[in-house]
């Protein structure tokens with residue numbers, strides 16, 4: 532393979548995706564296909580659906596997650612149908628923060644990383660194309676240029692919905708650069724990219740004394756403040772916080788409940804009204820899916836604190852439990868080995884199965900049912916269909932399987948122990 536030839540072909544493919552034109556041309560585009568005007572929530576659902584959805588015995592399976600997530604079919608179905616799908620249809624759940632809650636090493640971060648990567652790839656397809664006002668630090672939806680009074684007519688004409696206001700920076704540029712001529716405003720296609728900080732934001736908690744709210748909402752630009760003389764001049768402000776940059780896509784709050792509460796206040800209005808307050812500006816609109824993750828003990832102490840009631844009411848908690856199927860656990864181990872430098876090393880035929888059975892046993896709860904011990908229970912939670920008796924036992928056992936698996940420490944030890952293998 533000629534590496535450099537491949538690289539230039541790859542570059543050419545990307546260059547083909549570039550598009551730029553006036554707002555008028557963008558409107559013409561929307562006339563033929565209104566999908567670029569979809570919300571961030573719809574974009575995430577469309578991305579998942581674009582990989583294909585299959586229904587097996589009344590249960591939906593999503594090809595997108597099947598590549599990397601094993602044994603969590605029910606949890607994933609609940610997550611997609613109850614949150615992503617409903618939010619995509621603009622139901623009220625989209626006004627909530629999605630909180631993935633589950634034991635350590637249960638796959639929460641993996642799910643969020645998959646969503647981010649999936650969005651990046653989706654924005655490179657025709658169906659997932661994202662257009663934004665050229666030069667806007669928040670890659671703003673161009674339809675925000677349309678005055679509120681005219682929106683109902685435009686919405687009817689184009690078959691789209693327009694929510695949100697122009698950001699302070701675009702408002703100023705519309706006045707100064709374009710002299711108020713909306714149709715001449717330049718629009719471009721943007722590609723969602725975590726590296727380039729387009730459409731994906733990540734916030735992770737650190738020392739609350741040194742961490743600044745500016746990490747989320749942007750900050751005053753001290754290099755230009757003397758030039759423009761006022762803190763309320765958008766040119767003297769950097770709209771480069773994570774919430775700004777995640778506009779049109781996804782905002783990840785890593786270990787959300789470890790954050791100092793001052794960082795979470797902005798989320799109250801962002802989730803409910805779709806805007807947040809930054810600097811000396813009016814509320815700034817943002818269209819983003821907020822996904823956070825945490826483990827169970829932190830969630831318990833969070834809900835125990837009455838002060839957190841407002842935030843709690845704006846969350847939708849999705850449990851991500853441990854996998855309880857031996858065959859699926861084997862697939863996880865095979866995946867982890869495949870990702871390591873040890874994939875060429877021969878592993879004894881039943882080693883992965885033994886490790887998987889061990890892990891699953893640590894996650895099951897003792898049952899009081901006569902003649903049913905943990906090993907039998909473990910057998911009936913595998914996906915194998917070899918014995919005729921399996922089905923009825925399975926049904927009986929379900930009620931005794933703990934939803935969240937074993938204490939964190941056991942899972943952690945078992946998975947580390949396994950990796951040494």
Ligand SMILES: Nc1ncnc2c1ncn2[C@@H]1O[C@H](COP(=O)(O)OP(=O)(O)OP(=O)(O)O)[C@@H](O)[C@H]1O
Nearest residue numbers: 599600601603634635636637638639640641854863
């Ligand atoms: N159900 C699963 N299917 C596939 N891989 C899994 C599954 N559960 C865990 N893993 C793998 O285990 C590793 C740890 O998972 P991950 O970091 O996503 O867990 P987490 O829930 O975010 O944990 P923590 O609470 O410690 O942050 C990853 O490599 C992940 O791919």
Ligand SMILES: [Mg+2]
Nearest residue numbers: 639640641824
């Ligand atoms: Mg994690």
